[in-house]
Amino acid sequence: MAERGVSCSADQIVITTGAQQGLDILARALLEPGGGVLMEEVSYTGAAQAIAAHRPRVWSVPTCARAGIDIDAVEVLLEGGVRPAFLYTVPDFHNPTGSCLTEASRRRLADLAGRFELPLIEDDPYSALRFDGEALPAVRAFDDRWVIYVGSFSKIVAPALRVGWIVVPQGLREAVSIVKEASDLETSALTQRVLERFLSSNALEPHLERLRHSYRERRDAMLDALERHFPSCTRWNRPLGGLFVWVELPPSIRADRLLAEAVDEEGVAFIPGSAFATTRDAGASAMRLSFATCEPAEIDEAVRRLARVLKGRLRDE
């Protein structure tokens, strides 16, 4: 974390049973009855689940598969007097869009958090999976009073360990500890020891090298396949890391209906953008394609089949 500007004292780190528990704890510590949250129009479903239990008002701002969260929209809302309990975002290789905030955007977001005393949850499962360019500082690097950093070993070591962590501003430590203890007393000492052994053996860096190599190859295979097979009326981004490509279809195509056909006719699945919607109709004509688990040749074949279904639909219109 240090290389990305996340410095803190040991007592600011709360080990969680996976990052999902981190999000759940933060929602419980920050959200009062009647409160609201600020999220992107498409956002990580696990965060939405953690938040949903509190039935909050959701202020939804646009997001873009290239530039990420629309910071102008955030500023307009805050200047207009909106006071959410927190803002939630994934600055590095966003789920579902794959976007990555520029350094200037990170700084600006942190400044807004400080200026409006807005807790900002920076969810970061993917930043170590960067394929192109240099690592950027975390949003947390620009503000340590309002930015709450959520880390995870799930995407870089193993999800089955269920170990993540939160870097908590001093003022939130007690509230977070109380909720953590009520949630499950403590995170398994066994899985923490397994992880400690792995990390102290210096196995992480070579492991990350292998992951980045393999995922980069798969991302490239997916981008090549999209270029080769997908019709020109579709658009997608080139993620600099992470696991996802976000494909935008013509507005006449509903991705959830396309999914049903793709599964039935071609045995290929994806997550329709609507699954990530925090506001009506967001992502309705978009698909999240994951390149994480398939070999390049399979990716090419899957994208070819998806394109076939899509072209069929476009012809029928």
Next chain:
Amino acid sequence: MAERGVSCSADQIVITTGAQQGLDILARALLEPGGGVLMEEVSYTGAAQAIAAHRPRVWSVPTCARAGIDIDAVEVLLEGGVRPAFLYTVPDFHNPTGSCLTEASRRRLADLAGRFELPLIEDDPYSALRFDGEALPAVRAFDDRWVIYVGSFSKIVAPALRVGWIVVPQGLREAVSIVKEASDLETSALTQRVLERFLSSNALEPHLERLRHSYRERRDAMLDALERHFPSCTRWNRPLGGLFVWVELPPSIRADRLLAEAVDEEGVAFIPGSAFATTRDAGASAMRLSFATCEPAEIDEAVRRLARVLKGRLRDE
């Protein structure tokens, strides 16, 4: 579980990250804002923590270190129109009192749950640690629609695994699954596999035999030591299993003040009954003594020192 009358289909079992998560999930699934819970005047602190976040009204009923929860008091409240979101109790070797409900009491409690459609959380971390007599049926054996059974491997295999389970009535399955997923997605597959290997090797039963043998010896050492060293104005129960003896002191003695002296003067600690109070002044003159982690000789010495502090206090009065 089957031998204690807890029968259910596989889809009624929800694996949890320790029983604490089970309690937390149930509080979240059952407690609406403004709701209340029915608990004993002294009750397990982890349950109180899980519940506290919801700031419920707490209806507190008497409990006794011999007979357990005062079922007459429960009935009076329910007949009086009180409608808690649930009743929480530990029927076998109660924490903190060590009490164990009779079979007739279990049946009566289950009948009340059914008659008043009252969800009853039966928290059972200790029943396998029985030293005397035959295992009694779980409360769940007498009602499978309103009794929710919470199990744990923490006291019989290892707390560091963080694996427990809930047996959920059919009508609660979906609500519980939603909260579980929002809490931490799933319980570590690694710790579940470790446990599966242990259980399928038939190592549990001999392990339990060793635990029971060792804890029985320690309980006996503690009861002998109390008999030998404690003044006649004190009372305690003879727990049939579990980890705790509940010692009642003269009402003039506040156990929390005694604790401070015991630690300072004699290097001995216990949990004062007030730490478990769900209503003002409950347990103020009682101590929970745990015989779990000390050898018999240490237990004798510790009780001797505690008695010395106590006798000093009684002389000063």
